Amino acid sequence: MAANSFLRTICLSLKNNHFVSRARSGEEQMSQTGPKTVAATVNSFQILETLIAADGPMGVTELADVVGLSKGVVYNHLGTLSELGYVRKEDQKYRPSLRLLSLGSRVRTGYEIFDAVRPHLENLTRTTGEVATLFVEEDGQGVCVYQTAGSESWSPEYVSGDALPLHVTAPGKAILATLSDERVTEIVSRHGLESVTDQTVSDTDALFSTLQRIREDDVAFAREEHFAGIVGVGTAVGLGERAPAAAIGICGPLDRLHGRYLKEDVTGQVISTAKSIGVDLTT
Secondary structure, eight states, rough: OOHHHHHHHHHHHHHTTHHHHHHHHTTOOOOOOEEEEEEHHHHHHHHHHHHHHSSSSSHHHHHHHHHHHOOOHHHHHHHHHHHSSSEEEETTEEEOOTTTHHHHHHHHSSSSHHHHHHHHHHHHHHHHEEEEEEEEEEEEEOOOOOOOOSSSSSOOSOOOOOOEEEGSHHHHHHHHHHHHHHHHHHHHHOOOOOSSSSSOOOOHHHHHHHHHHHHHHHHHEESSSSSSTEEEEEEOOOOOSSSSSEEEEEETTTTTTTHHIIIIIIIHHHHHHHHHHHHHOOO
């Protein structure tokens, strides 16, 4: 990503973030459902997330410009993050440390579904040669918990741990179809239905019609709704009432995933894999 483009993207993200605006003004806001939002903690995470999103190390001045804080404040946060081992200083610039990999890895292994689903997804990729994914609903978004590497050079423009709108991916729509209409309405009210591409379902009535079809067919499709030229198929994985809603899927370029190959071959493999996962989780 070009430097100017990166700065514009991060600045826009921070500008639209409610908690960041509170942090900049020094306020600690009481949540309607929980404790106060601590400005210093918000600042540390915004600095860390900015470093992670960057293409390379960043200096204090550059970071301060992006997050909208003084150089002194940014310097102090970087010092603390360095002491904790989450940031490394190299030639007067800073980059995230590899220790962060441990956090994500430990969180993921804490989900029972990860160990149960991973071998099935790897087998799905060996069978089809396509990228297979596992998504779990968290706070009304779809978090990619795991993805395999397909036999081709293509890979999704997101990584494990990224949270995506549920209405733009096949596994996301499959997850929505397992939820009550009340819960879906709540998610839409909170996150909206952003038109990521011209094909994205961005109308509430159209979304509910789509979800009804998914419930009837037990399979969801996403045709260029997240990225142009990319399609996917997904189906839900039943984990029980207390577990988070989850779904698996396959995604890839439209020039490869289309016609009978997509509708019958790949879709059949995805559905069969979901059934096998369900058997493993209930035995």
